[in-house]
Amino acid sequence: MEHRQRVLSLTPAHVARVHRQIEDKGQPPGLMPQTDQDYADWVDRIIASHPAPDRPTQLFAYGSLIWRPEIEHGGEQGGVLPGWRRSFCLRQWRFRGSPEYPGLMMSLDLGGACQGVLFELPDKDLETQFHQLFRREFTIKPNTNIPRWLTVETDAGPVAALVFVMNRESPQYAGNLSPEDVADVLAQSCGHLGTGAEYLLNTVTQLEARGMHDEGLWRLQELVAERIGPV
Numbered sequence: 001m002e003h004r005q006r007v008l009s010l011t012p013a014h015v016a017r018v019h020r021q022i023e024d025k026g027q028p029p030g031l032m033p034q035t036d037q038d039y040a041d042w043v044d045r046i047i048a049s050h051p052a053p054d055r056p057t058q059l060f061a062y063g064s065l066i067w068r069p070e071i072e073h074g075g076e077q078g079g080v081l082p083g084w085r086r087s088f089c090l091r092q093w094r095f096r097g098s099p100e101y102p103g104l105m106m107s108l109d110l111g112g113a114c115q116g117v118l119f120e121l122p123d124k125d126l127e128t129q130f131h132q133l134f135r136r137e138f139t140i141k142p143n144t145n146i147p148r149w150l151t152v153e154t155d156a157g158p159v160a161a162l163v164f165v166m167n168r169e170s171p172q173y174a175g176n177l178s179p180e181d182v183a184d185v186l187a188q189s190c191g192h193l194g195t196g197a198e199y200l201l202n203t204v205t206q207l208e209a210r211g212m213h214d215e216g217l218w219r220l221q222e223l224v225a226e227r228i229g230p231v
Helices: 012-018 036-048 126-137 179-186 196-209 215-228
Strands: 058-061 076-092 103-120 145-154 157-166
Touching (some): 012 196, 036 126, 058 145, 076 157, 076 215, 103 145, 103 157, 103 179, 126 145, 179 196, 179 215
Parallel strands (some): 058 157
Antiparallel strands (some): 058 103, 076 145
């Protein structure tokens, strides 16, 4: 059967239409930032619980880590994380959201399964790498994303990997929103790092380039394009 390439409804032109110049005013009032000691405690805890310290450390990427890892890594391979799914369940008023144009970011919530990418981290100085990663993945207390060691299924067998999952106890947890509700937010959200529409477009594009089709994200990009309108 001839393979037919899927054509995205959401385009860079849609992204440009909703982009705004937003000044970063820091964390919104009432949110408590993580301290250096907090990060150090998390790093110590995760290194101490490493399930396979004699093997290369694997990092599971499911969203922006795929296309903006910001950390040195070696080889990569596809994998499936059972029991967790991509979900726009993290409310944001900074980064790709702002008080004027609130956003939603993806995290991993309970249920289903998630295709993603495993990055192999260098053996050297794992502590410094984790400090860099943790500062990227969570900035306030309580954590929005929690680092955990979980088992990812690959073609070569199960692999223990570091994964960041949603903290349902976080006040920023949005719960299980409908695709329509998520699309309403992503079609307008914007912060100093860009728009929710761009975040969605980048993720879908990178997954498709690796042969990973997420039906939920595909439908979502169609809904966001509809809400932004013709370009």
